[in-house]
Amino acid sequence: xxxxxxxxxxxxxxxxxxxxxxxxxxxxxxxxxxxxxxxxxxxxxxxxxxxxxxxxxxxxxxxxxxxxxxxxxxxxxxxxxxxxxxxxxxxxxxxxxxxxxxxxxxxxxxxxxxxxxxxxxxxxxxxxxxxxxxxxxxxxxxxxxxxxxxxxxxxxxxxxxxxxxxxxxxxxxxxxxxxxxxxxxxxxxxxxxxxxxxxxxxxxxxxxxxxxxxxxxxxxxxxxxxxxxxxxxxxxxxxxxxxxxxxxxxxxxxxxxxxxxxxxxxxxxxxxxxxxxxxxxxxxxxxxxxxxxxxxxxxxxxxxxxxxxxxxxxxxxxxxxxxxxxxxxxxxxxxxxxxxxxxxxxxxxxxxxxxxxxxxxxxxxxxxxxxxxxxxxxxxxxxxxxxxxxxxxxxxxxxxxxxxxxxxxxxxxxxxxxxxxxxxxxxxxxxxxxxxxxxxxxxxxxxxxxxxxxxxxxxxxxxxxxxxxxxxxxxxxxxxxxxxxxxxxxxxxxxxxxxxxxxxxxxxxxxxxxxxxxxxxxxxxxxxxxxxxxxxxxxxxxxxxxxxxxxxxxxxxx
Ligand code: BGC
Numbered sequence: 201x202x203x204x205x206x207x208x209x210x211x212x213x214x215x216x217x218x219x220x221x222x223x224x225x226x227x228x229x230x231x232x233x234x235x236x237x238x239x240x241x242x243x244x245x246x247x248x249x250x251x252x253x254x255x256x257x258x259x260x261x262x263x264x265x266x267x268x269x270x271x272x273x274x275x276x277x278x279x280x281x282x283x284x285x286x287x288x289x290x291x292x293x294x295x296x297x298x299x300x301x302x303x304x305x306x307x308x309x310x311x312x313x314x315x316x317x318x319x320x321x322x323x324x325x326x327x328x329x330x331x332x333x334x335x336x337x338x339x340x341x342x343x344x345x346x347x348x349x350x351x352x353x354x355x356x357x358x359x360x361x362x363x364x365x366x367x368x369x370x371x372x373x374x375x376x377x378x379x380x381x382x383x384x385x386x387x388x389x390x391x392x393x394x395x396x397x398x399x400x401x402x403x404x405x406x407x408x409x410x411x412x413x414x415x416x417x418x419x420x421x422x423x424x425x426x427x428x429x430x431x432x433x434x435x436x437x438x439x440x441x442x443x444x445x446x447x448x449x450x451x452x453x454x455x456x457x458x459x460x461x462x463x464x465x466x467x468x469x470x471x472x473x474x475x476x477x478x479x480x481x482x483x484x485x486x487x488x489x490x491x492x493x494x495x496x497x498x499x500x501x502x503x504x505x506x507x508x509x510x511x512x513x514x515x516x517x518x519x520x521x522x523x524x525x526x527x528x529x530x531x532x533x534x535x536x537x538x539x540x541x542x543x544x545x546x547x548x549x550x551x552x553x554x555x556x557x558x559x560x561x562x563x564x565x566x567x568x569x570x571x572x573x574x575x576x577x578x579x580x581x582x583x584x585x586x587x588x589x590x591x592x593x594x595x596x597x598x599x600x601x602x603x604x605x606x607x608x609x610x611x612x613x614x615x616x617x618x619x620x621x622x623x624x625x626x627x628x629x630x631x632x633x634x635x636x637x638x639x640x641x642x643x644x645x646x647x648x649x650x651x652x653x654x655x656x657x658x659x660x661x662x663x664x665x666x667x668x669x670x671x672x673x674x675x676x677x678x679x680x681x682x683x684x685x686x687x688x689x690x691x692x693x694x695x696x697x698x699x700x701x702x703x704x705x706x707x708x709x710x711x712x713x714x715x716x717x718x719x720x721x722x723x724x725x726x727x728x729x730x731x732x733x734x735x736x737x738x739x740x741x742x743x744x745x746x747x748x749x750x751x752x753x754x755x756x757x758x
Contacts, residue, residue: 212249214572224608233283247650250297267308302400318359330364341416399441460498470517484675503569512541547580555735582625691732700727711740
């Protein structure tokens with residue numbers, strides 16, 4: 201059953217899916233809606249509440265679909281409009297919501313608007329893009345794809361003018377100063393909402409407007425427009441959400457929540473690399489420090505926490521020193537680097553160490569926010585760093601140990617990308633089918649953690665208080681919501697650790713470890729000592745009194 205709570209996203213577990221990479225229903229080597237519909241039972245079984253679909257619109261695929269050539273239809277290779285509707289029905293029937301990418305900032309240069317725009321200064325679509333006779337405007341704006349682009353301006357010989365683009369040169373930016381563009385994108389949004397979609401992951405939102413003398417990011421006019429989008433949703437739709445992709449510092453992301461009247465959610469980009477730093481340097485400082493710098497957000501808003509996604513592990517929100525550290529520890533081989541970041545998946549980043557994989561998931565499942573899982577990370581899929589751009593982390597989902605990992609029945613040469621086939625991460629070793637069979641597999645662990653997380657609204661809605669025990673390798677915090685207090689303790693070190701916690705405020709309670717339902721010693725007025733295995737973690741409920749939850753009729757002797 202789908203929750204009817206308008207704040208459903210505060211408790212939800214999200215899951216990111218490129219349709220192309222998930223499951224191929226028609227055997228042409230490319231994932232499609234038919235294939236994805238066939239996997240909804242799996243997603244329901246796993247406990248996912250909402251899926252985010254990457255762009256599935258017609259596109260020349262020079263940026264894997266983020267170069268949209270038509271916002272209002274479905275690319276042929278993925279299926280039909282009817283398939284999208286069927287996906288929505290089938291997902292909703294299983295209590296799963298569906299949000300999709302809305303690429304507001306730019307289009308492909310193949311989009312009909314751009315084709316018309318470039319034809320002549322008199323074209324009715326000329327004002328849809330940002331044209332200029334000179335490339336010396338907006339010089340303070342940084343270049344985002346520094347590994348491929350030299351300028352944010354490209355000369356178009358047909359238009360005999362420069363056009364503005366924040367990403368690839370084949371992705372001209374839409375001109376939001378033009379009310380017609382604003383309207384066209386609002387119409388795009390309502391078109392999809394009318395089909396029953398549950399919301400959007402809004403791509404690259406900081407860059408919508410340009411203004412001379414600024415860095416052309418996070419401008420007030422951008423916020424005004426985004427608030428307008430939100431008003432439109434609130435006026436006509438219920439329970440739909442907007443999730444912001446703004447790769448910025450928390451203080452710059454904060455305005456995207458407005459007064460609870462702009463985005464419902466935003467990714468917490470700077471936290472992500474600090475989780476990796478914390479576990480590698482065996483210190484909680486970078487993680488706590490990031491929360492110290494994260495402002496409070498309105499009560500109807502939520503952070504979205506992630507470990508990996510379809511892009512490189514971005515290091516944009518890192519100092520030079522932090523970046524060097526991340527490259528040195530996680531991407532020593534230069535071929536693992538992409539743009540300002542690292543093009544690897546979660547399991548290989550963590551040396552396929554199950555303990556570290558669990559630890560980092562435990563953090564994103566229990567820190568303030570809603571977690572999102574990147575497809576395949578629930579089974580510890582590997583990557584293929586030899587593939588170009590970010591393709592190395594976009595290989596076919598590994599379902600079984602059969603041909604093409606059970607992703608497609610096609611001739612392997614036809615696959616949109618080769619399946620990972622190395623000895624450690626290859627589909628014979630890492631796949632859904634075998635992990636479903638194995639009670640202690642990573643997949644079974646994920647399923648269990650998701651279900652336990654859902655029992656405690658404190659994870660999605662509660663306050664956080666960090667405890668600061670003397671042992672800096674241990675990250676411990678309280679999550680509190682209504683009458684429930686949870687204590688989360690994580691050992692970021694490769695060695696066993698003991699920690700003394702000040703829990704005197706809870707003296708008399710008997711902590712219950714919620715994953716195994718084991719009782720821990722009762723808290724007293726003295727420091728509470730815990731020992732943790734390497735990369736160990738505890739989820740403890742501090743709200744039980746000694747008589748709570750005794751099994752059967754016998755009174756517990758405590
Ligand atoms: C997407 C990228 C894409 C870029 C340009 C991003 O933020 O996540 O995959 O290349 O937008 O559209």
